Amino acid sequence: MTVEEIRELINLAAETGIAELEVQRGDNRVRIRRAAFATQQEFVLAPQSYPAPMAAPSPAPVTPSASPSHEPPKEKPSDPTQVLVKSPIVGTFYEGPAPGAPPFVQVGSRVQPGQVLCIIESMKLMNEIESETAGIVEAKLVMNGQPVEYGEALFAVRTV
Amino acid sequence: MTPLDLEHIRAEFPERPIDYYPSLDSTMHAAPGRPPGSVVVAGEQTAGQGRHGHSWHSEAGAGLYCSLVLEPAPVLTLALGLATQSAILDSTGITCDLRWPNDVMLGGKKLAGILVQLVDGRAIAGIGINLNQTEFGEELAGLATSLRMSTGQEACPTRILIALLRAVDNFITEDRDSILRLFAHGSSYAVGRRVTVDQPGGAITGTTAGLDPSGFLIVRKDDGTDTLILAGGVRAAGS
Numbered sequence: 001m002t003v004e005e006i007r008e009l010i011n012l013a014a015e016t017g018i019a020e021l022e023v024q025r026g027d028n029r030v031r032i033r034r035a036a037f038a039t040q041q042e043f044v045l046a047p048q049s050y051p052a053p054m055a056a057p058s059p060a061p062v063t064p065s066a067s068p069s070h071e072p073p074k075e076k077p078s079d080p081t082q083v084l085v086k087s088p089i090v091g092t093f094y095e096g097p098a099p100g101a102p103p104f105v106q107v108g109s110r111v112q113p114g115q116v117l118c119i120i121e122s123m124k125l126m127n128e129i130e131s132e133t134a135g136i137v138e139a140k141l142v143m144n145g146q147p148v149e150y151g152e153a154l155f156a157v158r159t160v
Numbered sequence: 161m162t163p164l165d166l167e168h169i170r171a172e173f174p175e176r177p178i179d180y181y182p183s184l185d186s187t188m189h190a191a192p193g194r195p196p197g198s199v200v201v202a203g204e205q206t207a208g209q210g211r212h213g214h215s216w217h218s219e220a221g222a223g224l225y226c227s228l229v230l231e232p233a234p235v236l237t238l239a240l241g242l243a244t245q246s247a248i249l250d251s252t253g254i255t256c257d258l259r260w261p262n263d264v265m266l267g268g269k270k271l272a273g274i275l276v277q278l279v280d281g282r283a284i285a286g287i288g289i290n291l292n293q294t295e296f297g298e299e300l301a302g303l304a305t306s307l308r309m310s311t312g313q314e315a316c317p318t319r320i321l322i323a324l325l326r327a328v329d330n331f332i333t334e335d336r337d338s339i340l341r342l343f344a345h346g347s348s349y350a351v352g353r354r355v356t357v358d359q360p361g362g363a364i365t366g367t368t369a370g371l372d373p374s375g376f377l378i379v380r381k382d383d384g385t386d387t388l389i390l391a392g393g394v395r396a397a398g399s
Contacts, residue, residue: 090374092360092391098212121391123237123261123375124211125276125283145360147390 083133084153091122093154095144103144105155109137117155120148135159164201165318172322173199183220187227188286192279198229199325209286211275211392216288217300224289224317224324232283233332235339235375237261240274240285242342243331247323248272248289252307252315258347260368260377260394264289268396269305287324291315340371349394355379358393365397 087093095103095118104116111117111131120127139156142148166180177198184190184202186209191200202225208216218225230236241262248256248264248271256272257265264272272289290306292314307315331339344350353368357379366381377389 090376090390094212098214119212121212123235123390124274124392125237125278126212127278143360147360147388 081159083157085155087148087152089122090150091120093142093146093148094119105137133159191227191284194229201226222293223291228285230283234336238343239331239339243327244272247327251319251323260349266310354397356397
């Protein structure tokens with residue numbers, strides 16, 4: 001990931017007003033946390049690590065490069081009108097019902113409680129993630145087909 | 161094909177709501193909302209579902225197409241693959257392979273497929289087993305097989321469904337470690353198998369190196385690095 005790409009992500013975070021943005025491209029992952037929500041801006045650029053297992057902790061990493069975490073990422077208190085939709089399981093994020101199909105929602109979409117936002121697949125178990133609130137999708141925080149960790153933020157929804 | 165003997169099946173599982181429909185779009189649409197233990201069986205599916213937008217070939221009267229309502233559990237999808245493999249062995253004497261996470265394979269071709277959807281806190285498990293198809297269309301010919309095509313003998317759907325429901329009840333009560341051990345024992349894909357896996361950045365090829373403690377498949381690429389496979393899309397390399 002280039003400095004220019006990181007700069008664009010910082011601008012995106014500032015423009016959308018979201019508290020935290022994490023993007024993974026290939027082996028690189030960058031997390032941007034806005035100063036208003038943290039003691040300092042934090043940039044993390046790390047090699048890709050294995051996602052955490054579902055809920056129960058595992059006894060040990062399987063490989064030297066594995067670094068599972070067992071708790072959902074801690075989120076700083078943020079704008080109370082903004083809801084982060086998080087993944088309940090480790091899996092693969094799908095923005096639509098099938099490859100090539102239109103995504104369930106896009107940035108700017110108005111959503112209702114119970115509306116499907118995405119699918120997380122884990123070992124052929126398909127879990128439709130629904131919005132718990134009425135609002136507008138302010139940010140999609142992961143890419144289609146990307147692996148996600150337990151507790152990882154998927155969408156930022158501004159409640160209305 | 162031998163018709164499904166519902167009276168016999170219901171007598172074997174008196175506590176279980178078992179409903180049969182000659183034709184459904186998908187048993188996955190009919191099962192949600194029913195109590196745990198319920199079984200929905202269709203004679204044919206006009207829109208059988210596969211993984212993430214794929215379809216499931218559901219020729220009338222040729223296969224077993226059913227959905228079970230279950231409580232969610234860790235490694236449930238692995239347990240269901242093992243149960244289906246066990247049911248086929250118990251009812252026909254045929255030993256199948258398992259392709260991670262739960263494709264049931266016979267002679268390198270897919271004999272049965274399993275899809276699980278979480279709906280309102282329940283796990284809806286769709287299981288399709290190819291029984292008495294005598295051929296598949298051009299698109300599936302190299303990928304799919306049926307019991308009849310492999311053995312030359314007609315398969316009895318009643319016997320296989322009874323074995324399947326018994327096996328599911330047995331395997332879903334096993335704990336995670338037992339399921340992982342059973343999978344390692346029952347699948348040639350668990351360790352040392354050359355595979356290609358579709359990933360977001362493109363397909364990767366490597367050798368399987370076991371399951372991690374959560375049941376995800378470890379694929380070791382030729383450069384020595386490991387990738388954890390979270391979803392499906394695993395196939396034998398070169399196929």
